[in-house]
Amino acid sequence: xxxxxxxxxxxxxxxxxxxxxxxxxxxxxxxxxxxxxxxxxxxxxxxxxxxxxxxxxxxxxxxxxxxxxxxxxxxxxxxxxxxxxxxxxxxxxxxxxxxxxxxxxxxxxxxxxxxxxxxxxxxxxxxxxxxxxxxxxxxxxxxxxxxxxxxxxxxxxxxxxxxxxxxxxxxxxxxxxxxxxxxxxxxxxxxxxxxxxxxxxxxxxxxxxxxxxxxxxxxxxxxxxxxxxxxxxxxxxxxxxxxxxxxxxxxxxxxxxxxxxxxxxxxxxxxxxxxxxxxxxxxxxxxxxxxxxxxxxxxxxxxxxxxxxxxxxxxxxxxxxxxxxxxxxxxxxxxxxxxxxxxxxxxxxxxxx
Amino acid sequence: xxxxxxxxxxxxxxxxxxxxxxxxxxxxxxxxxxxxxxxxxxxxxxxxxxxxxxxxxxxxxxxxxxxxxxxxxxxxxxxxxxxxxxxxxxxxxxxxxxxxxxxx
Numbered sequence: 329x330x331x332x333x334x335x336x337x338x339x340x341x342x343x344x345x346x347x348x349x350x351x352x353x354x355x356x357x358x359x360x361x362x363x364x365x366x367x368x369x370x371x372x373x374x375x376x377x378x379x380x381x382x383x384x385x386x387x388x389x390x391x392x393x394x395x396x397x398x399x400x401x402x403x404x405x406x407x408x409x410x411x412x413x414x415x416x417x418x419x420x421x422x423x424x425x426x427x428x429x430x431x432x433x434x435x436x437x438x439x440x441x442x443x444x445x446x447x448x449x450x451x452x453x454x455x456x457x458x459x460x461x462x463x464x465x466x467x468x469x470x471x472x473x474x475x476x477x478x479x480x481x482x483x484x485x486x487x488x489x490x491x492x493x494x495x496x497x498x499x500x501x502x503x504x505x506x507x508x509x510x511x512x513x514x515x516x517x518x519x520x521x522x523x524x525x526x527x528x529x530x531x532x533x534x535x536x537x538x539x540x541x542x543x544x545x546x547x548x549x550x551x552x553x554x555x556x557x558x559x560x561x562x563x564x565x566x567x568x569x570x571x572x573x574x575x576x577x578x579x580x581x582x583x584x585x586x587x588x589x590x591x592x593x594x595x596x597x598x599x600x601x602x603x604x605x606x607x608x609x610x611x612x613x614x615x616x617x618x619x620x621x622x623x624x625x626x627x628x629x630x631x632x633x634x635x636x637x638x639x640x641x642x643x644x645x646x647x648x649x650x651x652x653x654x655x656x657x658x659x660x661x662x663x664x665x666x667x668x669x670x671x672x673x674x675x676x677x678x679x680x681x
Numbered sequence: 682x683x684x685x686x687x688x689x690x691x692x693x694x695x696x697x698x699x700x701x702x703x704x705x706x707x708x709x710x711x712x713x714x715x716x717x718x719x720x721x722x723x724x725x726x727x728x729x730x731x732x733x734x735x736x737x738x739x740x741x742x743x744x745x746x747x748x749x750x751x752x753x754x755x756x757x758x759x760x761x762x763x764x765x766x767x768x769x770x771x772x773x774x775x776x777x778x779x780x781x782x783x784x785x
Binding site: 342346351362485496506 | 724740
């Protein structure tokens, strides 16, 4: 799914306003429910261990809901802020269609502008050329306006996607969400450029993580044995890190999917996890020196997990997905995509050239 | 050891308030708002991503409301325990009075 001029014709600011209003009502209702738990759940006269346990449980419930409310309220504010831009988009689309009709031009669903005026006859070639030039000028001017309104729509979409709540109840939401402008740029790139960009990101991420001496290969991971058939149709192999031969593999069948950008960060994280396990202190006088935000206990958990790695084939998808090294790599891949916007991708494309 | 110095009725009222809050939270799911937003912006990533996120919110809020409901159940149970303890103490006092008073 992507934003096209055809779909833009159905954008409605009234719907955005209604969503904002409903979200605000939801936020108020959740705040009220949270406040009841915060003020009433533990009666004042309750003393002893039971009160202590109940207070701890109450605090956890209040904190969880507060985090969700804060995320939802921020999102609602961003939805509200987009009412104006969507109103302007609605108006711009209408103006484009009106002007197109007046000039005997047509804008199709993809946004392509064409001249549908009957061909007049001219007395001489000069007049014909003049007419043709003026018609082309009108087509180009309208095409520019179509491009501008699409840019505005992508800006609205990017702002809303960037403002979506994280954490608390959003943890089980979609893992890899791509900025709409990144998605738009990715769709316009050739497979060759995509490969270069992915390799560049892998090298950049690896450098930041202190991982070196590895190779990036874009291969058909769905048919690793080369028999022309999908090795396991129940799984979607998007990428892998092989510690043995130090190869980061990316599935060529997923090159057109922009979430593959997060997959690269995910696989580099696996390389980093192996490095951190290797670097764990061996002697008692050595200090732990792991990456920021990762405790020694977590790295030890990775070490134990690598020793007992769960595969989808042998242990089931949930066991694979929920093991510590995969959860951590998934968070890294998701966070990378969350931070990547259209300007970042433009810069990376330039660097990867 | 845990001690209640409140009336069981007060505990039950609190439990009822908590159940009410849990229900209000369940009713405040953002699904309708998100569906409205998705319908207003067809073709956008917002339209494709947010409904999945709203499902996660609804599940999270349902689990939260369920925990609040469990909390309320705990208060009801504590109220029942307090009443039972009162009844036992009262029965003991009556027995003691009867025993010491010689049955009069």
